[in-house]
Amino acid sequence: MGQHNKSEWNLLLPVAMMITFPFICQAVGYDAISSTIFILAVPLLVFPIVLILGQVFKGTDMWKHDLKEGGIIVLAALAITLVLTLWLVYEFILGHGHFPGTGTIIPDWISFDLLNDDGVNHELIGAAGISFGVWIDAVSLTVLFVAAFLCFLICWFSIGYMTTDPINEDRNHRFFGEFLLFSLGMFGMLLADSFLWLFIFWEIMGLCSYLLIGFYWEKPSAAAAAKKAFLTTRVGDVFLMIGLFMLYDIYHSLDFAVILDSPALTATGEAVSGDALVWPLLLLFVGCVGKSAQFPLHVWLPDAMEGPTPVSALIHAATMVNAGLYLVARMFNIFAEPAFEGMLSDVAMLIAWIGGITACMAAFIAFVANDIKRVLAYSTMSQLAYIFTGLGAAMWFANNGYHHLATVAFGAALFHLFNHAMAKGMLFMASGSVIHEMHHAHDHVHEDGEDHGEFDPQDMRNMGGLASKLPITSTAMMLGSMSIIGIPLIGGFWSKEGIVGQAWNVYLHGGSMILFPAMLVLITAGMTGFYMSRMWLMTFAGKPKSKAASHVHEVTQWIKTPLVVLSLVTAFSGFLLALFGFQHFLGEENGHLELHDGFIYALVATLEHAFLPKEITLKIVGWTTIALSALLGPFIAMRLHGGGLAKGEEATPLVAWLVDLSGRAGHTDVTELAEGGFATALHNRLYIDDAYEWLIAKTIIPLGAACAWVDRVIIDGLGIKFLIENGTQSISTTVRSLTTGRASDYLLMAAIGMLAIVFILWGVA
């Protein structure tokens, strides 16, 4: 590793950018809110530069080592966006800046005239403009922070991951350029102040997702996965677009300021009926289902793992899939409008149902997945589904007048978004580290001429016993898994507890329809405990299951640093933020993060809220969740997949206890179950992909064939052949026969023409 001995002076560029940029902004008179324009402008300017420079300079030494094939430039750009976001967060929490909800930056970007068209008259009733502005509140800021923070760390990680793999050589500038374009889309979507801009940036993200999944375009599976992801999300987007049209029809505007500030009034001040909003909201939700990979449109996410691991970490786990959640969260004000009370409960219930079904289904499929990234992909689906359930519960509360409970449920759901993004981003990076080192170890073994044939560095059946070889990765992965499982006091526990509790709370308050999803999320908590433990144990515990696994070493500093940072965040941020009342901060407009009545009181109150809620049902539900997720699930996983390390191998003390524990848990043989019908169905992803394929084979392909037949026989056959082809043929044959080339014939024609002119003139005269 010669690069390590060289001083990493290139890191100075992002660091310098990060430190100086806010001061530069302040010096030229920009405050935190007006500086948000740079969060969008910097990626927009830099991404084409990276692409062009990469195309020009690729292969040169400076580009490859000093600039890491563009990675350093992108890291610098992301550092600027991160520091601006932090500035914004700082100002927002302290309440320094004036946050009006919206601050228009470029007014009247496009102007157009509005016509009053009643079928008879078309008269001009005024001009309307599409302006671009930013909308900043607790929700958008939280997700923006998550996005900026993870974009930065994952870019850091990818510099280590992407530039050390020879297969990526000379095309990493494409990766980094698209990475930056993606972050532009994400930031833009979060800052947008109207549904229209949100949709535009939403589509930019979809494009980048397509491009990056297909980064290894020469692999047919990657190309197919990219197409599948793009087309599946497009299905959702079409519904989303129709929903936006309907929304515009109702409100005469798509601005958040119109729709969210006073959902009961249109832009021109007329009253809106709640029943009319059911369909647009449902259609918007379908778009969210596609983007966030929920039940009927989830099929693209597991295949999207064909992309490079940093892409899976960033786009398909930590940020883009949150877009759907963010859009649903944006609808909260509509549900909370007193004028619509009780009218939108069914939509809320549907959101919760989709969440419950997806959570359980994805967890089941994760039981049998052997590809480490696919386990994480299904886990992502399952956790996002939790958030949808929580949002559904919050919407139901909001729509039925329980405003305090709505705030709690809403806060819990978005808190889970935060925790999940942090933990899952890190888990994917850790899995990337495992895959990377497995791959290198395999190449190493392969050089010795021992191990030939097919080898999948992502298959957990080839791993095992890595805890001693990858101390940092194994610790990070343990913490991330604990956060996802919801081990008490760590990360996701605080939010998952809230979601499950509030879902049951809806049932207690009369929303009997939610019983099914509430039960599903409760069961899924235990299933999460099983599949996450299974993944960790298969990877890190037991004895190496392949030659490569026993030759793994952890090397690259670029990969380790983000893991350490995110481990700390995952382990402690949940508790800290819970102490500061983060859930209430999210639910209430312009709230403040603060310790209520001192540290000790806040600590007691938070713990009491989590472990000893007042209602007896919530207490039972809470403790059942803990028992299922923290004890039962991991225990079964240990019985099935646990085992001590090989002799002479020492894991770090942080994870050694877990390995030892799994070794003592005993062993149960489940071969029979693993070969049963249900397991086969799970291996085939419950046949949903096959069902879609069958449906497409029975509908779209015959339709296409019919269209092709019409084109070939009717259009080409009758239309082209008889009308056009024969007609022009015969005319041109006739005309051609006049052209003999004999001078005397032309003379004859000239004479006839002359005579014709004479006769015409004679006639006119």
Next chain:
Amino acid sequence: MIEPSWIAGLGAFLFVIGLAGCFTRKNAIIVLMCVEIMLNAVNLNFVAGAAHYQDVHGWVYTAIAIAIAAAEVAVGLAIFLALYSQRQTISLDEVTLLRH
């Protein structure tokens, strides 16, 4: 004095004979002779008109036309010679270069 209309009729008759010859004959020299007939049909009209109206312009035009016809015949025969040296024929049926 002969009626001018008779002379005009004779001119028209000669002109049509020349024109028909141009359309139908294949030998280039005969076509050239037909062109001369047409020119002379016109000259006949000019002369008859000049005599009828007692106007000298008609005779002047006729003299110019005869001079130009002589020059034209010289040029035409030169073209035919050049054509013959290239193609060994002056049959207009075989000279269809305009078609291509």
